[in-house]
Amino acid sequence: MTRRSNCFAADEDGVTAVIEFLSAFILFLMVLTSFLSLTQINLGPNNPSLDRLDNSASEGLQRLTNDGGWFVPWQNGERDLDNATANWETQNASTLIKGDLLPGLVDETGNIVVEKIDALHNVTRQQMMRGIGLSDDNELYFSIRVIESENQSRIDHVIFADGTPRTTARNSAIASRIFALEDELVRLTVEIHDSSSYFAKVQLTEFLTRPTGGNPEWIEFYNPHSFAIDLTGWGISSTNGASTTSVLFEEGVLAGGDCGIFTGWPDLQESGNASFVWDISSTGVLGVGTQDGLGDVKGILRVTRADELSSPSTIYIISWDPSWGIGAGDSIVWNGGDTSLQTSWNISSAPTPGDI
Known part of the structure; x- marks a missing residue:
């Protein structure tokens, strides 16, 4: 009888231990569920x-x-x-x-x-x-x-x-x-x-202010990007003495990796591998022969860009003077630096329009 009582007591102790374990486990699950719920509330729904x-x-x-x-x-x-x-x-x-x-x-x-x-x-x-x-x-x-x-x-x-x-x-x-x-x-x-403020820039790589033999002035643009660039809204202005002339492009595109030439007279323009030669002689920005658009040894050239919601802003500005030593037939070639600095431009006696 004593042995049976001891067995019953042991069984009751085991049941009690199991119940206590299950109660503790259920309590743990309740706490965990509450924590996860609170975490979800704090994080909020997907953005x-x-x-x-x-x-x-x-x-x-x-x-x-x-x-x-x-x-x-x-x-x-x-x-x-x-x-x-x-x-x-x-x-x-x-x-x-x-x-x-x-x-x-x-x-x-x-x-x-x-x-x-x-x-x-x-x-x-x-x-x-x-x-x-x-x-x-x-x-x-x-x-x-x-x-x-x-x-x-x-x-x-x-x-x-x-x-x-x-x-x-x-x-x-x-x-x-x-x-x-x-x-x-x-x-x-x-x-x-989720950004809409970026725009790709063309590069102004070479230009000629003192043509010889009745040839035109010209400006070379290069697209260093893989995508093409829409030139709508881009513009060029030149200051020669007290006179400033400008042109705003209403169309045009420059393919990725290509260069294009703006000229004062397309019939006489050397073009190399340029994808286009664009005549802007009627604007007065670029001249031909003795008719100057760009100043021979002193002047200012600006490249601007505007969109539908803004007026033109200056992207590049180049100002040259007699200290640059620009000779007849010389072109001015960008070397990759800040375009506003004289040190970023080299004078070349062998112009290469259309060849980067």
Whole structure:
């Protein structure tokens, strides 16, 4: 009888221990649940603006890689569907800027098309953004990078990269996919930012103020970026003595990696590899022969830019005087420094218009 009582007592002690353990465990779960609930309340719901960026990045990449894309030109302010084409890569920058564009990059087999990648240099960043459906308050950075190749030196090679730097944004979202490009694998990455203050700058690389033999004055611009740059709103002004003349461009585009020449007389202009030669003789900014637009040995040249909401602001300003030693037929060549400083310009007796 005593042994049975002891067994009952031991069983009761075991049950009590189990109950106490379960009670403590349930209490722990209740505390943990409360903590997680409080944490969720403190963190709050997902940020709607970040969700929109995520969706924009994913949908934008999908639009670029669903098919080969299309181009629809404008005619008299309307979409000219009769002349629309899926072969948008065959059009130059001057044509593409005058229409609606979705620069799709793949063929019917799902592989990236080399010609379409090359043709991205004829597309402005704004065109790409509109084509993939971005809103006006967002910005884009797009890149294509080699991630696998039999040639080890090609790995991490950047095939294309341009757009708004992420450093200008508060928030950003990224979407990427891997594709075959000939015998390599490449990663396409779309980054969407909540910044709208960035614009790409053309570079003023060379100009001539003292032409000889009746030749024209000229200015050379270069686009160092991968995307094309819309020149609408850009302008040039020259000060020669007490006179200042200026021109504001209402159209025009400079393809990525290309240079263009503005001249006082196109028929006599050497152009090298320039993608265009633009006659602005009627504006008085540039002259020909003895008709000066730019001052021979003293003057000021400004490059400006304006958008729909602002008046022109000065991007570059160059002021030269007799101390520069500019001789007849000499050009003034930018060496990469601050354009406002004389030390950033070299005098060349062998001008190279159109050759960077």
